[in-house]
């Protein structure tokens with residue numbers, strides 16, 4: 001499963017639109033149905049409108065009707081494996097819960113964290129009553 005997700009995230013990274021940062025990221029999200037949704041970062045000239053690869057993958061899956069997820073993978077070209085940013089951790093938690101988060105690079109390094117490790121004591125809809 002992890003190999004397939006790493007391959008999909010690596011392929012997604014090829015479509016990254018990152019002319020400002022030149023930092024290209026790919027993500028692959030697997031739903032309970034087994035389908036894999038890919039995402040890449042898409043930057044805007046008004047930098048704050050940029051969307052990370054992870055959120056693109058999640059928005060694609062959710063907008064196709066998916067609601068339950070198994071794992072997400074993030075690929076960037078860094079020796080120190082790139083983790084999801086704080087905003088993405090929040091969204092991964094809200095939509096996917098405590099799933100495995102696979103981090104990988106282009107040279108075969110890989111590590112797996114759980115979302116609970118990456119976002120301790122999370123806020124979510126459960127607090128809204």
Ligand code: THU
Nearest residue numbers: 021023025041052053083084085
């Ligand atoms: N970025 C992602 O797509 N995912 C991450 O996990 C970290 C950061 C993007 C956002 C921006 O386009 C570029 O990387 C530099 O921050």
